[in-house]
Amino acid sequence: MLTVGTVARIEGADATVLPLAEDGAIPDNLRAAADAAGFRGGAGTSCEALTTEGRVVLVGLGAAGDVEGAGSHTASTLSGYARIALDARGLTAERAARFAAACCLRAWRPAAIRKAEDADAPRLAALDILLDGSAEFAGVWTPLEAAVRATLWARDMVTLPANVLTPASFATRLEDIAALGVKLKVLDTRDLRRKGFGALLAVGQGSANPPCLAVLRWRGTIEAPPVAFVGKGITFDTGGIGIKPANRMWEMRADMAGAAAAAGAIMALALRRSPAPAVAVLPLAENATGGASYRPGDVLRTLSGRTVEVVDTDAEGRLVLADAIHHAIARYKPQAVIDLATLTGAIVTALGHHRAGLFDNDAALAAHVAAAGASVGEDVWRMPIADAHREDINSDIADLRNCLTGRMLPDACHAAAFLREFAGDTPWAHLDIAGVESREEADGLMPKGATGFGVRLLDRLVAQRFEGPHRA
Amino acid sequence: MLDVAFAKPTLPKAGALALLIGEGEQASGLWAEADAATGGAVGRALAAARFTGKKGQTATILAPGAGLSRVIAVGIGKRADAKALAYEEAGGQAEAAASGDAVLAIVPGGGAADAAHAALGAVLRGYRFDRYRTKEKAQDKPKLAKVVVNHDEQAAARAAWSDLAAVAEGVFITRDLVSEPANVLNPAEFAKRCEGFEKYGLSVEVLGPKEMKKLGFGALLGVAQGSANEPRFVILEWKGRKGRGKSKPVAFVGKGVTFDTGGISIKPAGGMEEMKWDMGGAGTVAGLMVALAGRKAKVDAVGILGLVENMPSGTAQRPGDVVTSYSGQTIEVLNTDAEGRLVLADALWYCQEKFAPRFMVDLATLTGAIIVALGHEHAGLFSNNDELSQQLTAAGIETGEKVWRMPLGDAYDKMLKSDIADMKNIGGRPGGSITAAQFIQRFVNDTPWAHLDIAGTAWTHKDGAIIPKGASAFGVRLLDRLVANHFEE
Helix, strand or coil, X not given: CCEEEEECCCCCCCEEXXXXXXXXXXXXXXXXXXXXXXCCCCCXXXXXXEECCEEEEEEEEECCCCHHHHHHHHHXXXXXXXXXXXXXXXXXXXXXXXXXXXXXXXXXXXXXXCXXXXXXXXXXXXXXXXXXXXXXXXXXXXXHHHHHHHHHHHXXXXXXXXCCCCHHHHHHHCHHHHCCCCEEEEECHHHHHHHCCHHHHHHHCCCCXXXXXXXXXXXXXXXXXXXEEEECEEEEECCCCCCCCCCCHHHHXXXXXXXXXXXXXXXXXHHCCCCXXXXXXXXXXXXXXXXXXXXXXXXXXXXXXXXXXXXXXXXXXXXXXXXXXXXXXXXXXXXXXXXXXXXCXXXXXXXXXXXXXXXXXXXXXXXXXXXXHHHHCCCEEECCCCHHHHHXXXXXXXXXXXXXXXXCCCHHHHHHHHHHHHHCCCCEEEEECCCCCEECXXXXXXXXXXXXXXXXXXXXHHHHHXXXXXXX | CCEEEEECCCCCCCEEEEEEECCCCCCCHHHHHHHHHCCCHXXXXXXXXXXXXXXXXXXXXXXXXXXXXXXXXXXXXXXXXXXXXXXXXXXXXXXXXCCCCCEEEEECCCCHHHHHHHHHHHHHHCCCCCCCCCCCCHHHCCXXXXXXXXXXCHXXXXXXXXXXXXXXXXXXXXXXXXXXXXXXXXXXHHHHHHHHHHHHCCEEEEECHHHHHHHCCHHHHHHHCCCCCCCEEEEEEEECCCCCCCCCCEEEEEEEEEXXXXXXXXXXXXXXXXXXXXXXXXXXXXXXXXXXXXXXXCCEEEEEEEEEEECCCCCCCCCCEEEECCCCCEEEECCCCCCHHHHHHHHHHHHXXXXXXXXXXXXXXXXXXXXXXHCCCEEEEEECCHHHHHHHHHHHHHHCCEEEECCCCHHHHHHHCCCCCCEECXXXXXXXXXXXXXXXXXXXXXXXXXXXXXXXXXXXXXXXXXXXXXXXXXXXXXXXXXXXXXXXX
């Protein structure tokens, strides 16, 4: 992450960024350059000029005064400079902080597993901020920084290849978060067997890397039941015996993005010392193809006692979530459960790569989730669980089946109907983040690659809904 | 269509008797009479069947005595919560259970309007498309010909029925059109049938390829050019506000691809026969206009049908072709199987230009993606107008023709960028229904507009309470209700 700090004067920076409103007054010494470039302060535009004080880059805020857009534009166009300065004397501390957060989010790049860094690789590492109200800056920056740092942590996790990030090593890496005062508990295979996590164990049984369940608990200061985050953590998904086509299967290393986001949200709360209690329950497994794998047709007994007929071993995410959601509710009695999962291809067909699917059993909670997403630029769209979807997952020989087979199926709705059975009466929302966990092209706050989708949404949801006196 | 009559409650001497029973209700009225006349057989049978009146529950008692061939109990749930749709569904279930009898007496309870809705349900469920069955034996055909609805306020119920009968007629017209095979129902035949709607008071105008060419319907004509069957463009108008001052009409636009092979981007053979109902949107608009005219709705309404057949041939349009739509915008056709939106592009632009309507609702069996998104219980709703969306959503819940709003936005619109034209006609698999709607939105010119993607709802593969397996006519009752709720004086 960029090193961000306020400075008393700009010194030693490779370039100084001057944000300008659309059709705002351009300083005299830059007017010629701006005119030549046709720069008028429009959103997503910039203009670089050499002055006696060094290199200055005018960055447009557009008509809407979009500091986040300008921040991400800055990070993408000035990535070749190691140290840049933001002349934020025209901005409030709060807007300067949002600029910086956007800059950090966009400037992230995957930690490459390379012997030598490319000479042309982005170098941007530091942002100095010159601000009139610098005393106020820390107050607004700290909570934003927490969410940004946690988002980048989640992106790094999602980027790790599956030979590095196994269920066990995922749990080990959670010690980064435990170090912030979060309680970490890991149930290993033996614990899971004793307690009856039949679905999670079945999904993980084909892999040489055994499954586990990690729980992160942030106590906060408010005396109230926690809000629970449940994240799908399939460190690699071959599909199992229902194996996936080889084409693009490598992307399945990101099938733990839900778990990374849930853990990242706890990290953000801990970094900013949120008063709200929260818990993340992370079922971690590798869905491998092998002689010990579970099979299509198997019937599993889940932790809840409900039995599930496995129609397709590649619909494994809902199985591990079933046990995890039940555990979260039975063990922690949360006031709400939000699960995140790269769950279905169907949600990508439905909503594309610009919105996650939101399913729920509680309209009020859904509205708060959607509002939180909209306010941080992680958009979601509410989707239905129709009566027919629930009927479709009835099994002839068990309580439920995990999916249907055939073409043109509303599998995202089926998966949500399945998960709802395990949420019971607890207010529950499910985010199907398949399609938004990674990006093929950089856009806005998201560079190419892992997005960390969900961390900032959940952090904002807690801030808006579970910290104040109005809390649910 | 079943014959419908209303009568004061009288225990029939023969035939079937259907009792619509609320949860927890005790025998009274005709129910008590029937029980008494059968020596308590009805009550005993219902107890044995564990009948409680739960919504959707049915129990049929064969030959209980008193001359009745059967007594059918249908649960409507809590009477206080039962709305029109609950009576329709119960009426439909009663019809299905009584198809072996010639006459069915229904005892709905509730208000006069509820009684009329029970009749509507029975009529809608009794639909059958059997014109191509030449050898069906008489005993295999359903016998039921008449429904007698027993209600204290029989006159009020009969009055409420007259509007609903018109809606049922519209639904049947749609179901007939959608059920017809494509060798019978080509664009010219579809248009010819529309000309027959003048008898309902609709004015009908039909444009052929020459007129369309002159107007510049390049997008629609591009789709049509591969077929030996010429395209047609039908404009139906209902003027229900005569003498009530001027106002803008409401407008409905339907995709009418009488058969969709996919064209040069040909579809896989498996399931291709279903593509005869790719004119479902136009079929719904036709039935809706008949319904509005039939019940003399106090509204000015326009129905526009773009009718083409999408065939592969030496004259068919090719992937990569660029066509100029009626709006002047150019379209790079990258997939000839994304043809519905091309037809709608010209139809919607024509509609807003010619009629400046208060709103436009288009209906189209447009994308497989909407089935993957929502399944078969909701149609996808895309709109540039929140108020219209809310009105449609509410009307959908009332009629059981449910819609679910889906998103639009610039990020999706960008996926239509073409290298050589104003837009391309596909945006890829991700968000496929959304990019289709974005495409259509480029032709609505800021008119309040809603697009209903009915690919998952135009046809049902299993019997529903008021929709027998087959063409559903999804949208006729929904849009009729939309008009009735908000756009009549």
